[in-house]
Amino acid sequence: xxxxxxxxxNKVTEKGKDVELRCDPxxxxxxxxxxxxxxxxxxxxxxxxxxxxxxxKSGLPSDRFSAERTGGSVSTLTxxxxxxxDSAVYLCASNSDRNTEAFFGxxxxxxxx
Amino acid sequence: xxxxxxxxxxxxxxxxxxxxxGCNYSYGGTVNLFWYVQYxxxxxxxxxxxxxxxxxxxxxxxxxxxxxxxxxxxNLRKPSVQWSDTAEYxxxxxTGGGNKLTFGTGTQLKVEL
Numbered sequence: 001x002x003x004x005x006x007x008x009x010n011k012v013t014e015k016g017k018d019v020e021l022r023c024d025p026x027x028x029x030x031x032x033x034x035x036x037x038x039x040x041x042x043x044x045x046x047x048x049x050x051x052x053x054x055x056x057k058s059g060l061p062s063d064r065f066s067a068e069r070t071g072g073s074v075s076t077l078t079x080x081x082x083x084x085x086d087s088a089v090y091l092c093a094s095n096s097d098r099n100t101e102a103f104f105g106x107x108x109x110x111x112x113x
Numbered sequence: 114x115x116x117x118x119x120x121x122x123x124x125x126x127x128x129x130x131x132x133x134x135g136c137n138y139s140y141g142g143t144v145n146l147f148w149y150v151q152y153x154x155x156x157x158x159x160x161x162x163x164x165x166x167x168x169x170x171x172x173x174x175x176x177x178x179x180x181x182x183x184x185x186x187x188n189l190r191k192p193s194v195q196w197s198d199t200a201e202y203x204x205x206x207x208t209g210g211g212n213k214l215t216f217g218t219g220t221q222l223k224v225e226l
Contacts, residue, residue, distance in 0.1 A: 004156075031212060042119075042218035043203060050212060091157065093214075101147065102214055104157040 002026075004105035006092050012111045013082055021077045021108045025094030032075050033102060034067060038088040046090075049075065082112045115140040115208045119217035126194050126224050134189040134220050136178075136204030145207040146187040147214070148178055152200045160202070163187065174198070199224045 005024040013019050025032050034046040045059035049069040060066070064082075069075040079086055089109050093102040120135040138144060148160040161172025168180040178189045187204060204217040 033214065035216070043205075043216035045213055045215065048213055056213060093157075101159040101162060104149075106156045 004092055004094055004103050006090075006105035006108050008108060009106060010109045010111075012113060015084060015112055016081055018078065018080045019082055019110065021079075021090050021110070023075045023077070023092030023094075023105060025073065025075070025092070026103055027073075029094035029096050029103075030072070031095050031097070031102075032069055033093045034075070034077050035091045035093065036088045037091055037107070043091070046077070079110075082110075084112045086110060087112045115206060115215050117204050117206050117215050117217040119202075119204055119220050121220045122218065123221045124223070126222070128196055128224055128226055129193045130224075132189070132191040132194045132198070132222070134202055134204075134222070136187045136189065136217060137185050138187065138204075138206045138208075139185065140206065140208040142208060146178070146180060147205040147207070148172065148176070148187075148189050149203045149205060149216075150200050151203070151219075157203070160189070194222075194224050196224045196226055198222060 007022045030051045032049045036044045036046055047060055047067045048056040064080045067077045089107040091104055091107045093104045095102040116139045118137045146163040149157045150160045151157045160176050161170050161178055163170045163180045171177050176191050178187050180187050201219045201221050203219045205214045207214055
């Protein structure tokens, strides 16, 4: 596609429910990132996929968070048993290699009530 | 661990005023440096980047940044801001052999008419 696409754009969920957030990167981009943007907290790195290498999961805040990238393209970020502190905008980005800019999607605004 | 510091969290300027936003990073080795901007309701987009060469980098919309290795800084500047520059600005680094973008907490810029 022309850009990084994320869905849904907004998600309201009840505390304790599981949610899945989807990211469709730019076609041909081998690297895919997930970040979380909270008010006053900047951009928090969550996870990074590069080609067929093992993902860098060092930013995932707890074991309730997981992510997959199927076929080297679409990625799903799953949050189990959501908590109110999970409320944030979840951003996905992709690039073709480390010497190019990362392109960001519009984000998914998650609200846990 | 690498870190990025942005000194100003909120900046308010009048149109035509000059802008300088501070950015310092902690890593002493090879770095790639970026400034991203997020206009209200829009996704993050690249303003400018530094990989090597001339430490004074020109970006879009009249922005520039200077890489000063001795000060571990990459400050963003614009000689004369416009109302349309109202946005949040993020400094980011990519260090060593890694491919993980580390962001600062962002600076909210408001330009008043």
